[in-house]
Amino acid sequence: MKAQVQKILFLILLMAFVMGYSQIKISGKVSFKNKGVGEVNVTLKDTYDGATTDAQGNFSFETTEKGNHILTFTHSKYEEVEKNIVIDNQEVIVNVQLKEQVSEIDAIVVSAGSIEASDKKRATALLTPIDIYTTAGADGQITSALTYLPGVQKVGGTEGLFIRGGTGTESKIFMDGSLINNYFSNSIPGIAGRDQFNTSLFKGNIFSSGGYSSLYGQALSGALLLESVDLPDQSSYDVGISPIFLSGGFQKLSKDKSHSFGATLGYSMLNLMQKVFNFNTNFIDAPQGLNSDFNFRIKTKSGGFLKYYGMYNSNKMGVKTESLEPGYDFALVRLNGKNTYHNLSFRQKLGKYHLNVGGSYSYNKSDLNFSTETHDTESDKTRLLTDGNYINFKAVLERKINRISAVRGGFEFNNTDEKLKYGEVDKHYKDLISSAFVETDLGFSNALSAKLGLRAEHSSFLGKSNIAPRIAVAYRIAKDWTSSLAYGLFYQNPESKYINGPANVDFQKAQHYIFQVQRASEGRTLRFEAFYKKYDQLIKTFNVTPGKEQNQQIQTALNNDGYGYAKGLEFFWRDNKKTFKNIDYWITYSFLNSKRDFLNYPVSLKPSFAAEHTLSAVVKRFIPEWKLGVNMSYTYAKGRPYYDIASGTDGGKNINYIRNEGRLKDYNALNFSVNYLPNLGKKDAKAFTVLVLSITNVLGAKNVYGYNFSVDGSRSSAIVPPVNTFVFVGAFISFGADKTENAINNNL
Template sequence: MYKKILIIMVFIQNCYYSQIKISGYVVNEYNKPIENVNVFIDGTLFGSSSNSKGFFSFEATSDNISYFKVIYQKDGYDNGEGEYKVKLGELDLGKMMLYKGRTTGIEGVNIVREKKSNEGQLSALNPLDLILTPNSQGDVLSAVIKSYPGVQLNPNDGRLFVRGGDQTESAVLINNMLMSSPFGTAGPSIPARSRFSPMIFSGVSFATSGFSSEYGQALSSILSLNTKSNDVDREIELSVKSVGADVSLNTKVNDNFTLMTKVEYVNLQPYRALFPSRYVWNRDYNMTGGEIAGTYKLKNGYFKSYNRFDYTNFDYQRDDIAISNKLVNTILYEGNIYSNQTINLNLNKVKFFSGIAYNYNNRNIAGIFSDQDKSKVNNNMLHIKSELSFTPIKNLNSTFGAEFLNVHYYIDYVDKNNDKNRLDRAIDNNIVSFFSDNSYKFKKGFSLNAGVRQDYYSYTRDIKISPRVRAEYKSPNGVKYSLYYGQYYQSPRNGDLVFDFKRDLKSERAEQYGLNIYYEKNNRTVFLDVFKKRYNDLTKYVYAPNSRQPINFNNNGYGYAEGIDFFFYDKKTFNNFDYRISYTYLDSKRDYQNYPESATPPFYSKHNVTVNTQFWLDAINSMVGLSYLFSSGEPYTNPNNGKGFQNSRIKPYNSVNMNLTYLFSNKFYIHASVSNIFNFKNIAGYNYGGLSSNGLREEQVILPVSDRFYFLGVFYTVGGSRSTKDKVKDL
């Protein structure tokens, strides 16, 4: 009650402050207007965005200050800023010129929904970064894994494993709304790919260290993608690739409405005919998909829509002595639909955001845990979210929000080899959440962000409160020091809840704290983060005798993860050449699921190194990329050495990758890439069968689908106002 009265009094007080109408316009280095530039007064929520003519206008209060700083930000451009003297009435800021730039992927100050994101959130990779990261094959999440510290290199899985967490601990959002099935389903030893088309997004933001209380259902990280507002004339892009083809249309329907659409088809059968894999394919991997995204500008904001569908199927035979002495036939049919609608409004001194997202996923899969098993799985999600942001007093930004999440999960599983392995059950889990974030800027470079989140879980019948805080100091020489602490909760996996007939499980918990240092000057960036994470209340169970059915569920699991993330980025030393180096040291153990004891999980290694380079060669009109990936090797259980659980490690993973983008003309280019050019013989793991005559179990080496992957694509653009050369050289 007192808080409400205080806020009302503050707003009444603000009414007596003098009003200033601020206007101006933004252009690029060619003196052409730039649309959708976020313009705001530093330290406040006063701001707007530029229109198609580069013009912006908004109102603010003077608040008895003499000078104020205005920030100009847009994905793909270097930030602009200017300091101005307060002038009552109307203030024309004139022209601000922004230059094309490239974000580092580490600095945490970027604009999300026309407000500044929390420190610790990694700023966006641009779409061409995602395509040109060697060995990413244009996969959004693959480019993140092969670019940023804190992410485990796991090339035979493909999903996100962050700071000691498993693949369920990272949340993926589009336009600030959740997506429950961001990866396509893959078979054993086949890496999963994300579902997204990189060119439809303006960038990718990645948070691992102390993300704000706005985000829940994630113990380890948040990956946020924002669809772009098209600012080009009508443009059609056609591509024919070694793995399929696609066509996309980007158009500005009118001054207020922009539209982006894409249809794609992927089929690896022609590729396998030239480059066979280690598996026998009855029907090779093929996927049909489509996307449509639009932005409609309103008087005081904008409405965004993103929608995608895809259908995937494959049928292959693999050798797995752990479950059968004959070839195992693995088959998948999967359909996925995702729809996301959001609205952003600037209501004078209050900013309003609201959205709704729905994810439908249906898959039929056979040959995973047994050569005779089959399962049908429905995994559907509904997410509704709203929030208000405002400035109650000078230098304090506050956000209050609520969200609702419904998850429906159904599984029909049968194993003809064992009648005990049978389940036909559905569950519904509703999560109601409230959150608040408050950021205050002190004098002399100090700032503090504090937030709290409350979640109610209907299926596990528990309420959790998670405080989070981040303190930052920016020294006079530009070095940023940040201390952070946070508690994070999420529901147990759907696959565990559906077997928990007694509903004994509660939500799982992680507690993380650390220190990071960030410095950027003269186009060089250094980032260092020292962290520690503690896990509690992790899911534990055992398997019923002679069955794969888990029983005796409890929350007695625990674990820890601690380490160092390091990132160095240099685009200054060499002309037309930049490189980034990422390194992670991780010490992690956990006792969860059916682990007999605390141990390092099989999806983590102690050391991960990635080196990515890109350079432009004018002599051949091409962009060349090289990368090196190293992982020191994950643990596994070798029953033949008699030393217990997770007692051995596979050999280190190494891969050197290369790509080349050659421009034939302003609208026509070829992109080619090859992974593992030195043909390192990497190992994915080991399987063990029955006892041999010597008393040891038969051992089988699990190898990648193939040691090397080749990609060739031909891309042609019809229409549009910018040449392909300009797009590529903007990198």
């Protein structure tokens, strides 16, 4: 028995010796750019043998396998590597150099000059619809909320996005890729028009304060790209009630969630508020408006998406002011405005390609009636009637090259047909701008990418063409730090309102140079941006008198001899509930140095719409247990210059000269708002209610937007807000969809 046990032990020892003798060691080092990489899985394919690299990239393991095999190296941030090896009776040493795994999520995105907020994976969420609604002083308007971002000026007396020393008309707004020619409501001089589009219509936006994509044109300063919502989450009915408006609407979603349709209708009237507040503006006809819209959305079986949006708005108002001209007591102006907008878009994936096709139609009519009043008798009636038809069509075809690279191209047509009658001026302006563009996104690695673009345009009115190259490069400096550099040429037709006679004019031109450094981590964004813009071929004008009355003067284009520049530095910091619980805040500062010789400026001057220093702060506090949101905002802007410029002759030559000039007082406004989500009705009822209290300019600062001057320049009056402090109270109720939890979650 003892001898048998000894034999078994001998056999076991012999087998262990043979197995130990037959194991072969496989070792080596894994590197990336000559630096060892840890946590790389090294595996002998189709076996259980392998190891993981240490911090220096070294690995080692033993195997009993023999013959030809494949050694694999895998890591989430690098491309998988396979090496063919032969295992014999000697140690196998394998050294490997990895290549970075290019990922759509990890790859750097070019962001110089642009701020994006949408539902895309690569977006930097900034101003979402809930952000806009809860920004005190924004009044739920997208363009008003943008004035709390760097680069956008708070002008006040007229509508538009005034970006980095540019006029309000030098920026353009697009919906689903198509141009919106009547984004703002009609208004009268000195009172800015409001956004005509509901903020909740859009799921995201890209705001470019310069260096924007080649897919868009005809803007010297920047572009706001709005992306409308697709299908709603569920059917709902909405009601809005306040002392100044009443609105209602619905969205109906099909049972299979493949299509939806909806409509809204609203009416606004400021008459009641005039009786409550001490208005600066004497409204003889209180502002009132009727707004309506309709939409449908269809998701096709092949994965395509068709969207339509249409709206019709009308508004009226009348203003009475003390006359600046001798012999008259008052000056009166009345407005009757009508406009409509229709947008149809379709997107479809075609194999490796993505097709986006869209078109829009805009109609805008503004009927302004000017008159004077003396001893309660109205006279000297003059009418300024404008109406315009605008058609835009664009097609874009895109092909992905790899996960982060793509090429796209397409064409666009923008047709304008405008009529204007004012005094002896009776004009009919027509223009067709035909455009072609190509653009490519190049992802070289997760740390380096570029965007190259080229846009060409031809204007039938000017009879001229242009070619605009654009380039942007982004580089990741460190883990959360990125830098971007952008350059581009941008062209824009002269404003049609200055084309009142024969003039040999050309495209206006701007060159953008932008450098950005940004640190973005979860909940926090820090951003520095420096820019320089050079303007050439700006329109020069001369004041003419179209009618018998001397106070009826309009500017008429003479040539393209204007020029200018704008340069500055911008800072943006946002902390979204990371440092302080349930508190979201951001701070922006902009420095702007700009000069222009354009329009009727006699020399190069600082523009009257450009403040040198602008500071904004926004703070939001949400209290979940009370379902209460408290919001505050503050804006400061250094006083802008103002000019009284007249036209005359010198030796038979037309000249412009400055009669009066100065600087406005600094702009200050502190705003406050509260959003409350009460529990109304039955606990299980599908209803969502928001009560809103908003106070604009809480401290009642008497801000001034500019000055009007008499014909001879001897008298003036300040252009001020219609009211210094305004209080808004309203309730918004949605039936059929309880969005309370969503509203709370969006604020946490």
